[in-house]
Amino acid sequence: MTSLPQKAIPGKARAVIIGGGVSGCSVAYHLAKLGWTDIVLLERKQLTCGTTWHAAGLIGQLRASQNMTRLAKYSADLYVKLEEETGVATGMRQVGSITVALTQERKHEIYRQASLARAFDVDVREIAPREVKEMYPHLNVSDVVGAVHLPLDGQCDPANIAMALAKGARQRGAKIVEGVKVTAVHQKDGRVTGVSWAQGEEQGTIETDIVINCAGMWARELGAMSGVTVPLHACEHFYLVTEAIEGLGRLPVLRVPDECAYYKEDAGKMMLGAFEPKAKPWGMEGIREDFCFDQLPEDFEHFEPILEMGVNRMPMLGTAGIHTFFNGPESFTPDDRYYLGEAPELGGYWVAAGYNSIGIVSSGGAGMALAQWINDGEAPFDLWEVDIRRAQPFQKNRAYLKERVSETLGLLYADHFPYRQVETSRGVRRSPIHEHLKARGAVFGEVAGWERANWFAREGQEREYRYSWKRQNWFENGREEHLAVRNNVGLFDMTSFGKIRIEGRDALAFLQRMCANDLDVAPGKIVYTQMLNNRGGIESDLTISRLSETAFFAVVPGATLQRDLAWLRKHVRDEFVVITDVTASESVLCLMGPRSRELIQKVSPNDFSNENNPFGTFQEIEIGMGLARAHRVTYVGELGWELYVPTDQTAHVFEVLEEAGRDFDLKLCGLHTLDSCRIEKAFRHFGHDITDEDHVLEAGLGFAVKTGKGDFLGRDAVLRKREAGLGRRMVQFRLTDPEPLLFHNEALVRDGKIVGIITSGNYGHHLGGAIGMGYVPSEGQSESDILGSKYEIEIAGERFAAEASLKPMYDPKSERVRA
Structure with missing residues (x-):
């Protein structure tokens, strides 16, 4: 593909895509498919020359959520069809994939994923070590305890996929220009207005109101030029390819996450790649101007532990010659999820970058979703987990990113235990009472950079998580905190609101x-x-x-x-x-539980009676020697107040409450307890139970919708749904067996058939069993039809009986809240 002469770069375009890897080519292809003809893609050097050309090209369809799986399945289908459409060989072969477990915890995890795959209609089978050996004769399975097989997974040639997408885009009228560097993105009144470029001595500007940053490991710097936050950082990613091995034959892609390794057969050779627990960040000083199809220096010492395990796992590697030992850069994000969507800082500035080593399988679907989003002005379905708007402005800090990505690369193949906390780049955002809580046994988790007390350790108890898919080491702590809130009084620090x-x-x-x-x-x-x-x-x-x-x-x-x-x-x-x-200006201390009124009256002269301060009202109060606003609301389903305290007075107010609380046996409570209490009350959790794809009426929140007040965004859709009837209903479930646990994404079984997933789960210590929320199809059905069915929840292949309720199982009439 040659560079277009300068005159071929138009002065105006409907959209300009920056970056010619698989992501940029996919966005161009999908916009062109939607009928956008005047699109220009600018690539600083040559197509695929950053990360795409050296990607491993694994196509695994099962992802952690329904929509990510939907996108990966879309990519797999697209890559099969592309070859026919464009005549470019994509190397797409559906050889299947096997993931093996070497521990019981990992077996539980992959079996949970298999239940999820069934809920998402992905072809999957749990297989015994004997069957693994039949499909993969070269493998040592002596310590394999379980495995899953996905027959429709595959592998492909990443560079050719990008070329096929580029060709498909061109055939529909898009312009793709190589050897052109973007020097500036122009803006006026908070919106994109154009892009300046340079090609050798030539320079120019394209007028456009849509720019899409698909610049891969350059995306953070490109975003920074426009004041846009794209927190990602490159890491070194290693793999080796053997010489040809006689009689190797076609093999499924193999993942051995307990050894941080993946294996892929290609043209009679074997590839072994790694996601090692402590990765090597790269490019701290910026990326060289002439970087193009570059490899990074070998570091055999770093890769050696992976290879040693590899030779034990696949003994033939011990005698096969090494053809290539490869090290190339890939970009990683602080939470191992990529970025998609319009940047909150600048209208018309879109991002598709930061793919954390799953760029090939993600880009087909991500390009489709982003093109649809740009075209329609709203996301085609819930994309919150990859939405650029989850990025916090401080996360573009390079010291933060460098440390964090050394961990996130390894987390791809680590056990994905519930409540797992990141260990690097911690302590960035803290509440004014952080040290107070720490001194009292708080064990912290992190969300959006905020350190939050998740649970409180007892005197002499270790203050760290022992992860498991069963009850973790803080389960009893959570129970004590939960029951304190239900029966007495608890205090939460919710400054992170x-x-x-x-x-x-x-x-x-x-x-x-x-x-x-x-x-x-x-x-x-x-x-x-x-x-x-x-x-x-x-x-x-x-x-x-x-x-x-x-x-x-x-x-x-x-x-x-x-x-x-x-x-x-x-x-x-x-x-x-x-x-x-104004987040940083006030802290939030939540005083919750049936004795919260007695306690607050001890430290404040104000009137907290139902007559003066009913549920759903607030008042300014004196507390200790300070001032606060007392909001009578709750996320735990009890009598209580959220106290909004000026940041400078927070420590004082906390000390006053703690001192007075001694007479009440006041308990400090963490975020895990907040969640276990809210799920007993069937309060919805945004991002899990309710998303931009979930209709407000089907979510059971119609009581908060007032169509009579006049026009508002979404009103017509509410009226249409009222007319047409609900297609599904949000239901609360409780497992009748008190032992098993629910977290999220377990398969929801109605009358023997999987009909959905558990959108969020936790343990209901008051109700005495695991509680889950989930949507059940309800078209043309009455409440008694829904509740008359037999429900089970499938956890790692095993089904457990569940009772269902459309009303909150705890305090259905909210009498406790209004007490």
Whole structure:
């Protein structure tokens, strides 16, 4: 493919894609398929010359969630068809894949994944070590305890896939230009207006209002030029290819995660690749200008432990000659998930980058989803787990990234235990009482950079997680905290909540348009509401307090703050509204439980009675020697208050509450308890139970929707759904056997047939069993039809009986909340 002469670079385009790896080529192909003809893709050197050319090309369809699996399946189907469509050989072969387990914990994990695969309609089979040996005769299976086989997985030639996508895009009118470097992205009034480029001595500008950053390991620096956060960092990724081995024959792709290794047969040779536990970050000083199809220096010492295990696992490697020992850079993100979507900082600036070694299998589907999103103005389905809006601005810090990606590469093949915490780059965001909590036994987890107390260790108990798929070492701690909240009083530090002020002359009109509930309430009232999209899906789940005629205060989960800010700002019209992130200005101490009123009255002279401070209202209070706002709301389903305390007074207020709490046996509680309490009350969790793909009525949140108040975003979709009836209902489940645990993504079985998944799960210590939420198909069915069925939940291939309820199993009438 030769460079186009300068005159062929147009002065105007509908979209400019930056980066010619598999991601950029896929976005170009899919936009062109949607009928976009004036697209330009600019590649600084040559197509595929960054990471794509040396990718291993494994096509595994099963991913951690339904939509990621949907995208991977789409990629596999696309790569099979591309060859026919473009005449470019993609090397796509559906040889199948096997994952083997060497421990009982890993066997449980891969069997859970097999249950999930069945729920997503992916062909899968659990197989015995004997069957592994039949399919993979060269393998030592002496210590294999279990395995799963996915017959439709495969492998491909990554560079040719990119070339095929590029050709398909060109055939539909897209322009692809190599040897052109982007020097600037222009913007005006918060939107993209154009791109400047250089090709040798030639320079120019393309007018455009859509730019897509597909720059791979350069994406962070390219984003930084425009003030856009794309937190990723390159790591060294190693593999070796043997000389030809006689009689090797076609083999499935093999993964041995307990040895951090994958194996792939290709043209009679064997490839062994690694995701080692401590990786080597690369490119700290930036990436050389002339980098193109480059390899990194060999580091055999680093790879040797993997090879030693490999020779034991596949003895023929001991005698096969090494043809290639390869080391090349790949980009990794702080949470091992890629970035897709429109950057919150700049309208018209889109991102598809950071693929964490699964770029080939992801890019087909990601390109399709992003093209659809750009074309329609909203995501085709829930893409929150890869949404660029989950990135926190501080995460572009290079010291943070360098340390974190040394861990995230290895986490790809580590055991994916529930509640697993990252260990690197910790302590960046802390509450003012962090040290107080630490001194009292807090064991911290991290979300969006925030250190949060997940559970409290007893005196003399070790303060770290012992991970397992069964009950972990903090299970009893969680139980004690949970029962303290149900029967007495507990205190949570929820400073990580996102806090947004929305104020100005038009604030009420703006929020009435954005929210499904009615915000025209008296100052002092708190409204629980959702912000919906045009499909009636839930973009945000939040509470909004009216501070005055013109000022409102929204509280959102810490993880969704950037998403919620972007959603609000994107929808401001010619209105006088100011939207400010005030998260750091106040801490939140949640005092919850039946004795919370008695305790708070000990430290504050204010009136906390139902007459003066009913549920859903707030008041400014004196507390100790400070001031706070006491919001009477709850996420645990008990009487209680969220205390919003100025950051500088937080430690004082905490000390006052703790001192007074001695007479009440006040218990400090962590985030795990918050979650186990909320699931007993069937409160929904954004990102799991409710997403932008879930209709607000089907999620059971119709009580917070007021169609009579006038027009708002999503109102038509609510009215249509009311007319048509619900296609599915959110149901709460409790396992009747108290032993098994639910976490998320277990298969939901109705009358013997898998009908969905558990969207979130935890242990209900008060209800005495694992609790899960999930959607059940309900078209044309009454409540008694739904509840009359027989339900089971499949965990790692085993089915357990479950009782179902459409009302919260705990305190269905919310009498405790309003006590």
